[in-house]
Amino acid sequence: MNIAVCVKQVPDTEARIKIGEDKKSIDESEINFILNPYDELAVEEALKLKEAHESDVTIISLGPDRITSSMRSALAMGATKAIHIKIDSTPVDPMITATALAQVLKEGNYDVILLGKQAIDDDNAQIGPILSELLDIPAINVITKLDIQGDVVIAERQIEGGVEKTEAKLPVILTTQRGLNEPRYASLKGIMAAKKIQIEEKNISLTDNKIEIVEINNPPQKPEGKIVGEGAEAVPELIRLLKEEAKVIS
Amino acid sequence: MFESLDYYRLDDVLSEEEKLVRTTSRQFTEDRVMPIIREYHRKAEFPSELITEMGKLGLLGSTLPEKFGCADMNYTSYGLMLQELERGDSAIRSFASVQSSLVMYPIYKFGSEEQKEKWLPQLATGNKVGCFGLTEPDFGSNPGGMRTTAQKTANGFILNGVKMWITNGTIADIAIIWAKYENKIQGFIVEKGTKGFKTNIIEGKFSLRASNTAEIVLEECEIPQENILPITDGLKSPLKCLTQARFGIAWGAIGAAMACYNESLNYAKTRIQFDKPIASFQLVQEKLVYMVTEITKAQLIALQIAKLQDDNKIKHTHISLAKRNNVSIALKIARLARGILGANGISDEYNTIRHMLNLETVITYEGTHDIHTLVIGEDITGISAFN
Ligand SMILES: Cc1cc2nc3c(=O)[nH]c(=O)nc-3n(C[C@H](O)[C@H](O)[C@H](O)COP(=O)(O)OP(=O)(O)OC[C@H]3O[C@@H](n4cnc5c(N)ncnc54)[C@H](O)[C@@H]3O)c2cc1C
Numbered sequence: 001m002n003i004a005v006c007v008k009q010v011p012d013t014e015a016r017i018k019i020g021e022d023k024k025s026i027d028e029s030e031i032n033f034i035l036n037p038y039d040e041l042a043v044e045e046a047l048k049l050k051e052a053h054e055s056d057v058t059i060i061s062l063g064p065d066r067i068t069s070s071m072r073s074a075l076a077m078g079a080t081k082a083i084h085i086k087i088d089s090t091p092v093d094p095m096i097t098a099t100a101l102a103q104v105l106k107e108g109n110y111d112v113i114l115l116g117k118q119a120i121d122d123d124n125a126q127i128g129p130i131l132s133e134l135l136d137i138p139a140i141n142v143i144t145k146l147d148i149q150g151d152v153v154i155a156e157r158q159i160e161g162g163v164e165k166t167e168a169k170l171p172v173i174l175t176t177q178r179g180l181n182e183p184r185y186a187s188l189k190g191i192m193a194a195k196k197i198q199i200e201e202k203n204i205s206l207t208d209n210k211i212e213i214v215e216i217n218n219p220p221q222k223p224e225g226k227i228v229g230e231g232a233e234a235v236p237e238l239i240r241l242l243k244e245e246a247k248v249i250s
Numbered sequence: 251m252f253e254s255l256d257y258y259r260l261d262d263v264l265s266e267e268e269k270l271v272r273t274t275s276r277q278f279t280e281d282r283v284m285p286i287i288r289e290y291h292r293k294a295e296f297p298s299e300l301i302t303e304m305g306k307l308g309l310l311g312s313t314l315p316e317k318f319g320c321a322d323m324n325y326t327s328y329g330l331m332l333q334e335l336e337r338g339d340s341a342i343r344s345f346a347s348v349q350s351s352l353v354m355y356p357i358y359k360f361g362s363e364e365q366k367e368k369w370l371p372q373l374a375t376g377n378k379v380g381c382f383g384l385t386e387p388d389f390g391s392n393p394g395g396m397r398t399t400a401q402k403t404a405n406g407f408i409l410n411g412v413k414m415w416i417t418n419g420t421i422a423d424i425a426i427i428w429a430k431y432e433n434k435i436q437g438f439i440v441e442k443g444t445k446g447f448k449t450n451i452i453e454g455k456f457s458l459r460a461s462n463t464a465e466i467v468l469e470e471c472e473i474p475q476e477n478i479l480p481i482t483d484g485l486k487s488p489l490k491c492l493t494q495a496r497f498g499i500a501w502g503a504i505g506a507a508m509a510c511y512n513e514s515l516n517y518a519k520t521r522i523q524f525d526k527p528i529a530s531f532q533l534v535q536e537k538l539v540y541m542v543t544e545i546t547k548a549q550l551i552a553l554q555i556a557k558l559q560d561d562n563k564i565k566h567t568h569i570s571l572a573k574r575n576n577v578s579i580a581l582k583i584a585r586l587a588r589g590i591l592g593a594n595g596i597s598d599e600y601n602t603i604r605h606m607l608n609l610e611t612v613i614t615y616e617g618t619h620d621i622h623t624l625v626i627g628e629d630i631t632g633i634s635a636f637n
Contacts, residue, residue, distance in 0.1 A: 014253065032253075069266045076270050185277050188308030188321035188331070191270045 001055040001148075001170075003046045004110040005079065006101050006131075007039040008090075009063055009070040010121040024213045035070040038116025040077075040183040041176040045146060046114050047078045048181065053148075056080045058108060062100050063090045068199055075194035076186035082199040093211040094126035100204050101127065102134040110171060112153075117142045117175040128175035139173035140166050144180050251280055252337065254508050257546045260553065264326065271327040275334035278307060283338035287460060288598050294455065296341060296462040298421060305376025309335070309346055311354035318358070318370035325559040329501035329552055336502030337509045340608035341461035343502040348417045349373060351494035353380030356426050360437055360479040360487055369424065369439070381422035383413035383466050384488050390415075391621050392636075393428070393435075394485050398468065400431040400438060406474040407431070407438065409446075412467050415615070419464020420449045426479070427468065428488050437479035437487060446471030458611040493566045496616050497559060500572035501552045503580035503612060504545060506605040510580075511541040513602050514587035517594070528590070537586045544579040551575060567629040574622035581609040 011017065011031045018027040035043075046057045059074045061067050062085040071082045083104055091097050105113060113135075118125035132139035144163075145156035151170040156163050158177065186194075228238045242249050261269070282300060290297045304310055313328050314320035328350075336343035354373050357365055372378040389395045398411025409429055416425070425440045425447070440447055448467040455463060479487075515538055518529035528534050555572045558564040584606035588595040596603055613619050628634045 014251070069269070072266050073270055073273070076267075185274045185307060186270055187306065188271055188274065188312050188323060188327070189316070190308075191267050191274070192316075192321050192323055194270075195267050 001049060001053040001112065002058075002108065002110045003049055003055050003112045003114065004058045004060055004105060004108055005039070005042045005046045005074065006105075006113065006115045006127065007043065007059055007061050007070065007074055008036045008116075008119045008121075009033045009061065009067040010036045010119050013037070013120065019216050019218065023215050023217075026216065033066060033070060035073050036116050036119045036121075038118060038120070038176055038178075039074075040116075041178065041180050042114035042116050042174075043074045043077055043079060044181045044183040045174075045176060046112070047184070049112060049148065050078070050080075058083060058110070060101060060104055061085065062087060062097055064088055071199055072194055073186060075197050075199075076191040077184055078190055080197070082197065083202055084199050085202050085204055087204075087206065091206065091209065092122075092213055093209050094124050094130060095211075096206050096209060098127050098130035098134060099207045102131055103204055104202060105131070105135060111151075112148070112170065113137070113173045115173070115175050117177050125175075128173055132173050135173070137171050137173050138168040139175070140168060141175045142177040143174055144177050146174065146180065252276060252512070254333075254337075255511060255542065255545050256549075257542050258549070260546075260549055263553065264330075267323070268327045268330060271323060272330040272334060274307060275309065275331040276337075278303070278309070279334050279338040279342070283335075283342055287339045287342075287604075290460040291339070291341075291598065291604055292459075294453070294459040296345065296418075296421060296460060300342070301345070301376040301379060303376075304346065305374060308374075310376055311350045311358075311370065311374045313350070314354060314358055314370065314374070318366065319374040320354075320370070324556070325497070326553065326556040328498065329556050332498040332502040333505040333508075333552075335505065337505035339460050339604065340502065340506060340612055341458050343498070343505070344417050344458065344461050347495045347498045347502070348382055349376075349380055351498060352382035352491050353424070353426055355494050356382075356437055356479060356482075356487070356491050357439070359490065360481040361439075362476070362480050364476065365439065365479070378423040379418055379421050380424045380426065381416050381418040381464075381466075382488075382491065383416050383419075383425050383427045384492075385413065385415050387412055387414045387465075391618060393488065396428065396430060396435070398427070398429040400429040400436060402431075403472065406472060406476075407478065409438065409440065409468040409471040409473065412465065414465050415452070416449075416464050416466050418462050419466055420451050421462050422449075425466060426491075427466070429468075435482070435485045435488065437482040438473060439477040439479065440468070440471065440473055441477075444471055444473060456610075457607045459607075489566070492616055493569050496569050496573040497555060499612060499616055500548075500555060500569065500576045503573075503576040503609070504548050504552060506609060506612075507541070507545050507548065507576075507580035507583045510584045510587035510602045510605050511538070511545060513600055514538070514541075514590040517591050517600075521592070534590060537590060541583045541586065544583060548576040548579055565629075567626055570617065570622040570625045573616065574619055574626070577609065577613045578619055581606070581613055584609050 012034045015031045020027045050057050057079040058081040059079045060083045115128045140155045143155040147154045153168045153172045228234045308321040312321040316322050400407045427438045427440050446469045450465045452463045521528045551572045587602045624635045
């Protein structure tokens, strides 16, 4: 079985985001970057498949030089190969990213392509579905359970009020959701072994950008809280305000 | 996750794998140590369930070669790992230090090939635990005077004596025991269960409570010939192990200091007195600035000793300076942080008091603060103040 995991490097969930001077990008100078948490689930699932089926796990990522640190962390978890599609900055338009990834994925003949269901920076959740179109491979999205027997793939996904069980044949694209697994830590031996793996670099000409960021703004400041009163006497007034002004209870 | 203080952008000099080692160690501390440490500290017990997990992650003997199941990483990585462990609790770092620097290291350095092959892989996974017995009831700073003896028999050696304050003492499967043999200090491996080998837990500790500390009594304890560490060379040998361990302490203490700084900074920003956050008072700010300054200096010292260690240029006095400085500022920071937390600072609802109490051990063991003063004093003046 040949497995690929497409990953993205994103700002740490706890990073304080500053908007850049152009008002169209974020200031990266003081940001700590991490592997997208949903992609960690994809890496973990790939490693479980690797352990069961003796396969290679190739990490593929598109982005500037800084992203190799997150690719290393996926290698340190246990992935065996890595391909870095080198570009100056991460595209805004998911079509560009997916087209470039598709080009590299085609060359690899993968049976299973895993991705996080979305990246936590732009929250587009587009790459998996677009890849499905471009590669003409079925995609099962937002999976919480996976079982592969022979070439039959059975995956579960959470849907409103229940669980949906789906079946497809290899090759398949799978996007991962929390609950699927508990990503392992990179062991120190894994980290040292990953150091010896050469990350393959690829240069690809990107397709045209069709989405432009016009402006980025901070969310509006929360208005100051209001103290209604003190003690039990204040409760009726608080309830009235929650009903009539805030409209959070009825 | 915990963000460590990095006022001088020292992360910029760390390599990718060094940062990954820190991340793994930090996650381990965050997910596995923090949720249980208060409870273990209260009941004065070491969380033994963490041992094989530490082994699995490669946190034990991590600078030793791969062929023994170790990670073969550099000293900056090793230091960062211990910093993260001690950010959790000095007891966790002490466990890793003893297992790595005081048990695996002497077997690796002074042991025979058979001893290395037999013990190192099992110690690396944590399936076996070790301890290091140098200190005695009457010989602490002056271990050269020790009374424990080894006598040759037909098939091996007989050990007699008492070792005191031994970390991991009652949970260890093997003890590295230092004893006088033909008037020279010599290392031996003693296995748990050997006749005449007894351990007694030391109770009533107010410091390093989550660590296992014991007395070891050796009474006509007979061990086979193959248990002598053949390459030991007098007092120098255990001191070499201690130099390794002190390197880790110099890094670990920064972790404890960072934990206290973070906790007191957050507290100072949210605790309101006289209608203002206490962080707005100059006296409080001065304390926080002291902490940031001293942690930054300690980080620079730690990074440099790691570099010297990796480049094979280190002297034991370099490490004495680092241990002496970094532990001493960590203890001062812990005390200041405790003060900032007010009454909350004496409760184990917060981590600071635990670190403050732990650091009283850390400033004492592996050479007291004052002993390191004398070591450096002798180095720079050429005059020994010990005798
Ligand atoms: C929790 C804990 C765990 C430990 N774990 C281990 C372990 O695993 N293995 C092990 O072998 N040991 C261990 N130790 C022992 C530790 O290394 C010793 O406590 C330490 O070396 C100091 O020895 P001492 O306690 O006998 O103090 P002493 O040597 O009696 O010193 C008492 C005081 O006198 C001062 N002093 C002594 N000599 C001089 C001098 N010449 N000039 C000026 N001042 C001097 C010291 O600085 C100190 O303040 C541990 C200790 C503790 C508390």
